Amino acid sequence: MKKKLAFCVLLICVESLVAVAQTTADYVWWNPAKTDFPVIEGQAWTGKDLQNPYDRLPAQAEKRVRKEVWNLSHNSAGLMIRFRAGTDQIVVRYIVSGKQALPHMPATGVSGVDLYAGNSNGDWLWCAGKYAFGDTIQYRFASLEPNDTYHQKGREFRLFLPLYNSVQWLEIGVPNGTVLTPMPVRPDKPIVVYGTSIAQGACASRPGMAWTSILGRKLDRPLINLGFSGNGRLEKEVIDLVAQVDAKLYVLDCLPNLIATVGIKPDEIKTRILESVKTLRQKWPDRPILLVEHAGYSDGGISSVRQQLYSEVNILMRQAFAQLKGDGINGLYLLPKSQINLDSDAMVDGTHPTDLGMQQYADAYERTIRPILNEPTGQFSTMKPRTQFRDARIYDWETRHLDVLAKMKAKPPQIIFMGNSITHFWGGEPKGPRVQGEDSWNAVMEPLGVQNLGCGWDRIENVLWRVYHGELDGYTAKQVVLMIGTNNIFANSEAEIVAGLKFLVQAIKARQPTADILLIGILPRRDEEKRVTSLNEAITQITGELNITFVQPVTIFVKPDGKVDESLFTDGLHPNAEGYRRLATTLKPYLKTSQKVR
Numbered sequence: 001m002k003k004k005l006a007f008c009v010l011l012i013c014v015e016s017l018v019a020v021a022q023t024t025a026d027y028v029w030w031n032p033a034k035t036d037f038p039v040i041e042g043q044a045w046t047g048k049d050l051q052n053p054y055d056r057l058p059a060q061a062e063k064r065v066r067k068e069v070w071n072l073s074h075n076s077a078g079l080m081i082r083f084r085a086g087t088d089q090i091v092v093r094y095i096v097s098g099k100q101a102l103p104h105m106p107a108t109g110v111s112g113v114d115l116y117a118g119n120s121n122g123d124w125l126w127c128a129g130k131y132a133f134g135d136t137i138q139y140r141f142a143s144l145e146p147n148d149t150y151h152q153k154g155r156e157f158r159l160f161l162p163l164y165n166s167v168q169w170l171e172i173g174v175p176n177g178t179v180l181t182p183m184p185v186r187p188d189k190p191i192v193v194y195g196t197s198i199a200q201g202a203c204a205s206r207p208g209m210a211w212t213s214i215l216g217r218k219l220d221r222p223l224i225n226l227g228f229s230g231n232g233r234l235e236k237e238v239i240d241l242v243a244q245v246d247a248k249l250y251v252l253d254c255l256p257n258l259i260a261t262v263g264i265k266p267d268e269i270k271t272r273i274l275e276s277v278k279t280l281r282q283k284w285p286d287r288p289i290l291l292v293e294h295a296g297y298s299d300g301g302i303s304s305v306r307q308q309l310y311s312e313v314n315i316l317m318r319q320a321f322a323q324l325k326g327d328g329i330n331g332l333y334l335l336p337k338s339q340i341n342l343d344s345d346a347m348v349d350g351t352h353p354t355d356l357g358m359q360q361y362a363d364a365y366e367r368t369i370r371p372i373l374n375e376p377t378g379q380f381s382t383m384k385p386r387t388q389f390r391d392a393r394i395y396d397w398e399t400r401h402l403d404v405l406a407k408m409k410a411k412p413p414q415i416i417f418m419g420n421s422i423t424h425f426w427g428g429e430p431k432g433p434r435v436q437g438e439d440s441w442n443a444v445m446e447p448l449g450v451q452n453l454g455c456g457w458d459r460i461e462n463v464l465w466r467v468y469h470g471e472l473d474g475y476t477a478k479q480v481v482l483m484i485g486t487n488n489i490f491a492n493s494e495a496e497i498v499a500g501l502k503f504l505v506q507a508i509k510a511r512q513p514t515a516d517i518l519l520i521g522i523l524p525r526r527d528e529e530k531r532v533t534s535l536n537e538a539i540t541q542i543t544g545e546l547n548i549t550f551v552q553p554v555t556i557f558v559k560p561d562g563k564v565d566e567s568l569f570t571d572g573l574h575p576n577a578e579g580y581r582r583l584a585t586t587l588k589p590y591l592k593t594s595q596k597v598r
Contacts, residue, residue, distance in 0.1 A: 026175060026176050027091060027173035027174065027175060027176065028173065028174060028175075028176055028178070028180070029171040029172070029173045030083070030171060030172050030173075030174075030180055030182065031169075031170070031171050032053075032081050032170065032172070032182065033053035033054070033169075033170070035182050037182075037184050038184060038185045039081055039082065039083075039182045039183065039184060039185060040053065040054065040079055040080075040081055040185070041079065041080045041081070041082065041185045041186065041222055042056075042078040042079040042080050042190075042222065042223065042224055042225060043055075043056065043079065043185075043224070044056075044058075044190070044192070044224050044244065044245040045057070045058035046185075052074060052166070052168075053167075054074075054076045054079060054161065054166065054167040054170075055073055055074055056073045056074075056075070056076070056077070056078070056079070056224075056225070056226060057069075057070065057073035057226075057241060058241070061073065061237075061241055064237045064240075064241070065235070065237045065238055065241075066231065066235070066237075068228075068230070068231045069228050069231050069235075069237075069238060072200070072228040072229055072231060073228070074097075074166040075098075075162070075163065075164055075165060075166055075200065076161035076162050076163075076165070076166065076167045077161075077162075077163045077164070077200045077201050077207075077210070077212075077225045077227060078193075078201075078210070078212055078213070078223060078224060078225025078227075079160075079161040079167075079225075080158055080159065080160050080161065080213075080216075081158070081159045081161070081172070082156060082157070082158050082159075082182075082183035082186075083156070083157055083159075083172065083180055083181060083182050083183055084153075084154050084155065084156050084157070084180070084181040084183060085146075085154050085155070085157065085174050085178055085179065085180045085181070086146040086147055086152065086153060086154025086155070086178065086179070087144065087146050087154070087174045087175060087178045087180075088142070088143060088144045088145070088146050089140070089141060089142045089143075089144060089174070089175060090115065090127075090140075090141040090144065090157065090172065090173070090174055091138065091139070091140050091141070091172070091173040091174075092113050092115070092129075092138070092139045092141075092159065092170070092171070092172050092173070093136055093137070093138045093139075093170070093171050093173070094113070094136070094137055094167055094168075094169060094170035094171070095135065095136055095137070095167070095168045095169045095170075096111050096137065096162060096165040096166060096167055096168060097165065097166045097168055098111075098164070098165045098166060099165075100133050100137075100165070102164065102202075102203075104202075104203050104348050104349050104352065105164065105202055105203040105204075105348070105352075106205055107133050108131065108205055108206045109163055109164070109201065109202075109203065109204045109205050109206055109207065109209075110162065110163060110164040110165055111133065111137060111162045111164070111165040112131060112137075112139070112162060112206055112207065113129075113139050113159055113160060113161055113162065113207060114126075114159070114160040114206045114207040114208035114209075114213075115127040115129060115139070115141055115157060115158070115159050115160075116157065116158045116160075116208060116217070117144065117155045117156070117157050118155055118156040118157070118158070118387075118389065119148050119155065119389075120148050120149075120150040120151070120388060120389040120390040120392070121386065121388060121390070122386030122387040122388050122389075122461075122462070122465075123386075124158070124217055126208065127141045127144060127157075128141070129141045130142070150389070150390045150391075150392070150393075150457075151389075151390075151391075151392045151393045152393075153389075153392035153393060154179075155389075156183065156389070159172065160206075160207035160208045160213055161207060162207060163200060163201030163202070163204060163207050163210055164200065164201065164202065164229070185222070186221075186222050187402065187405075188221055188222055188248065188469060188470070189222075189246055189247055189248035190221065190222040190223055190224045190245070190247055190248060191215075191216075191219070191221055191222070191223045191224070191247065191248055191249045191251065191369070192223075192224045192226065192242060192245050192247040192249070192250050192251065193212055193223065193224065193225055193226060193227065193251040193253060194226045194227075194232060194234075194238065194239070194242050194250070194251065194252055194253070194254065195226070195227040195228075195232045195251070195252075195253035195254055195256075195292075196227060196228070196229065196230070196231075196232035196253070196254060196256045196257045197227065197228075197229035197230060197232075197256070197257075197352060198211075198227070198253070198256060198295075198352060198353060198361070199211075199212060199225060199226075199227030199232065199253055200225065200227030200228065200229050201213075201225075201227065202229060202352040202353075203348040203349075203352040203353065203354065204353070204355060204358050205354075205355050209355045209358050209359075210225075210358060211353070211358040211359075211361035211362040211365065212225045212227070212362075214358060214359060214361075214362035215362045215365050215366060215369075218362060218366045219366065219369065219370075219373075219375070220385070220387065220465070220469075221248065224245065224247075226238070226242065230257060231257060232253070232254040232256070232257045233254060233257050233258060233262070233264070233272070234252065234254045234258065234269075234272035234273060234276045235272075236272075236275065236276075236279070239275075239276045239279050239280070240279065242280065243279055243280055243283040243284070246284075247284070247287060248287075248373065249287070249288050249289075249290060249369065249372065249373065250280050250284075250287060250288070250289045250290065251289075251290045251292065251365075252273075252276055252277075252289065252290070252291050252292065253292035255292070255293060255294040255310070255313045255314065255317060256294055256295075256310075256351070258272070258313055259294070259309040259310065259312070259313055260308075260309055260312060261309065266312070266316055269313060269316050270316045270319060270320050273291065273316070273317060273320035273321075274320050274323065274324065277289055277291070277320075277324055277329060277332065278324075278329075281329055281331075281332075286331065287331065288331045288332075288333060288372050288373075289331060289332050289333070290333045290334075290335060290368065290369070290372065291317060291320075291321055291332070291333070291334050291335070292334075292335045292340075293313075293314045293317050293318075293334070293335065293336045293337045293340070294310035294313050294314050294317075294337060295310075295337055295340040295342050295361070296310050296337050296340075296342065297309075297310060297347070297350045297351055298342065298343075298344050298345070298346060298347040298350050299350040301344070306350070310337070314336075314337055317334070318334070318336075321334045333368070333372055335364065335365070335368045339364055339367070339368065340360070340361060340364040341360070341364065342357055342360050342361070343356075343360070346360055373468075374510055374511075375468045376503075376507075378499065378500075378503050380492070380496040380499055380500060381461060381491070381492065381496070381500075382459070382460045382461050382464075382488060382492055382496050382497060382499060382500020382501075382503070383461070383464070383499060383500050383503045384461055384464075385461060385462075385464045385465035385467075385468050385469075386459075386461045386462055386464075386465055387462065387465055388455075388457060388458065388459070388462045390456075390457035391421070391455075391456040391457040394433040394434070394456070395432065395433045395456060397455055397457075400430060400455055401455070401466060401469070401471070403430040404430060404451075404453060404471060405470055405471065407429060407430060407451070408451060408471070408474070408475060409474065412474070412475035412476075412477075413449055413450070413451035413475070413477060414448070414449035414450075414477060414478045414479070414592065415445075415448055415449055415450040415451065415477060415478060415479045415480075415481060415591060415592055416450075416451050416453055416471075416472065416477050416479070416480045416481065416512075416515075417445070417450050417451065417452055417453060417454065417481040417483075418453045418454065418463050418466075418467075418471075418480065418481070418482050418483075418484065418508075419453070419454040419455075419458070419463075419481075419482065419483040419484050420454055420455065420456060420457065420458040420459075420483075420484055420486065420487055421454065421455075421456035421457060421458075421574060422454065422483065422486070422523065422573075422574055422575065423452060423453070423454025423483055424452065424454030424455055424456045425437075425454070425456065425574060426438075426440075426441050426445075426452065426454070426575075426580055427440070427441025427442060427445065427446075427452065427580075428441050428445060428446065428450065428451070428452035429452070430452075432452075432454075432456070433456075436570065436574065436575065436576060436577060436580060437575065437576075437577055437579070437580025437581070437583075437584075439577065439581070440577070440580045440581040440583070440584040441580070441584070443584070444584040444585075444587075444588050444591075445584070445591075448591055448592065448593070450481070450591070453466070453471060457487060458484065458487065459484070459485075459487045459488045459491065460484055460485055460488055460497065460500040460501060460504055461500065463482075463484050463504060464500075464503070464504050464507060467504070467507045467508060467511060468507070472508060472511040472512050473511060476512070476514060476515070477512050477515045478515060478516065478592045479515055479516045479517070479518060479591065479592045480508050480512055480515045480516075480517050480518070481517075481518045481520065481587075481591070482504070482505070482508070482517065482518070482519050482520065483519075483520035483522075483523075484501070484504070485497050485500075485501060485522045485535070485539075486522050486523065486525060486532075486573070488500065489522075489525075489528060489531060489532075489535075494531075494534065494535055494538055497535060498535070498538045498539055498541075498542060501519070501539060501542070502542050502545075502546065505517060505519065505546050505548060506546075509546075516548075516549065516592070517546075517548040517549065518548070518549045518550075518551065518587075518590050518591070519539070519543060519548055519549065519550050519551075520550075520551055520552075520553065520587070521536040521539060521540075521550065521551065521552035521553065521554060522535055522536055522539070523553065523554070523557060523573075523575075524554055524557050524558050524564045525564065525572060525573045526564050526566075526569075526571075526572025526573065527572070529558065529562050529563055529564060530562075532554070533554070533562075536552055536554065540552075549590060551586070551587065551590055553582075553583055553586045553587070556568075556582045556583070556586055557569075557575075557579065557582075568582065
């Protein structure tokens with residue numbers, strides 16, 4: 001009986017090994033480090049500048065920074081890889097060089113990976129993976145929804161790498177026959193964080209829960225994590241490296257490694273704060289810098305010794321901040337302990353945050369950074385910037401955004417026309433997947449220097465994202481034309497749509513303060529004529545308050561009974577060539593008439 005049982009166990013093990021081998025053989029594997037273009041986001045230095053593909057500091061730093069900092073720079077904290085695939089399963093296999101777990105931090109945080117999947121509305125969905133830790137670590141993500149309801153073009157995935165270990169080699173596998181498309185590093189200027197173990201990610205349960213990772217998702221911006229456990233000390237050698245990065249914002253959060261027990265004298269701490277800011281300001285005169293106080297210890301309320309440690313350095317920070325402001329340093333901000341406001345359950349060991357603490361950190365940073373970057377959000381979905389991937393069957397939204405940025409940098413426009421598919425498919429460059437009114441665009445819009453910034457399937461919040469991500473930056477327009485909101489009709493209430501439009505116009509004004517703004521009413525659409533009429537009446541009410549021009553071209557598209565004139569549409573929503581001709585005729589008197597600069 002024992003022999004029979006042993007044979008059965010052996011047979012099951014062999015069958016399992018065969019199944020695993022077959023499963024692995026059925027996968028196609030991608031090694032991000034061998035891609036022809038940069039795909040590892042979160043690095044300020046890439047390619048030949050690095051000693052190893054997943055390092056955070058350049059090879060030049062080895063002879064400049066302390067050994068402890070150099071060794072920690074091999075940890076892949078903050079690194080993230082983007083790719084697209086339409087698949088129900090993904091396998092990640094990789095090798096790390098250090099201990100896979102710490103006493104106060106699990107292996108899933110120290111050495112694990114974390115996968116998020118995007119949907120077509122710009123939301124990020126966490127993916128649960130079955131993991132096995134060994135010489136080669138493997139994460140298997142199964143039962144994924146390959147697509148959502150909009151199309152069959154797959155999803156964007158974002159893979160966050162280990163926080164406290166060094167990746168030696170990594171591959172991402174998808175089933176044979178699946179198309180995996182590597183996505184390049186986003187070109188936006190990054191937020192650079194120089195900090196301590198807390199910034200590096202201790203003690204998040206998984207990489208996506210480090211506060212820097214959460215913040216990166218909240219702001220939807222690249223973030224470079226230069227947190228060095230126990231060694232974030234505002235050292236000149238590291239600050240000089242930080243100054244090499246062309247950043248959107250610099251964050252200095254090093255006070256937890258500058259407390260009295262480290263042995264650095266108070267005068268020296270203050271000097272380091274002052275000199276760090278001056279170094280960055282000398283290199284980047286107009287870039288914002290955020291100084292951060294020590295967030296405290298969760299046992300500070302019961303231990304006066306512990307409370308004194310963080311209180312002393314916070315006093316030094318406030319003194320340095322006041323001195324810098326008094327010296328005329330502009331664009332300098334302070335995030336105080338009171339605004340981070342961690343509660344007593346926010347830390348694992350009184351020092352390092354739990355996932356709850358990480359979330360509280362990220363929330364505090366977002367509240368502080370959004371006003372600095374002038375990227376506020378509001379209570380409704382129409383007031384929260386979002387990407388989208390709804391029209392992927394016919395065009396790539398991110399690619400169009402990047403094409404628009406490149407075109408405007410090469411040839412700054414005089415008039416901007418922002419909108420959805422009704423604008424996108426009218427005409428102009430970059431050319432859309434289909435063009436339905438090219439003759440009227442060329443006759444009316446082109447001579448005026450109008451730049452088409454329409455994106456098919458955009459809602460108000462998607463245009464807001466594009467405004468926040470550079471489409472109105474770096475040039476001075478004479479006029480911004482806005483026609484958006486019809487795609488919000490089935491997702492939002494009238495109040496939410498009107499509030500979102502008001503919010504969007506204010507964001508446009510902040511970036512193009514001298515431009516006239518022309519807001520076009522929502523065009524009538526089949527079976528929604530009454531709702532559109534009511535919406536346009538509500539929109540009219542805010543235009544006076546906003547001091548902008550408003551035009552309602554509704555009457556040219558409806559019959560006497562108020563129903564849409566189907567002869568002017570292709571589908572009851574998008575105008576045909578004749579519809580666009582009538583729209584162009586209606587808009588022409590409202591457009592700036594100076595000729596396009598050639």
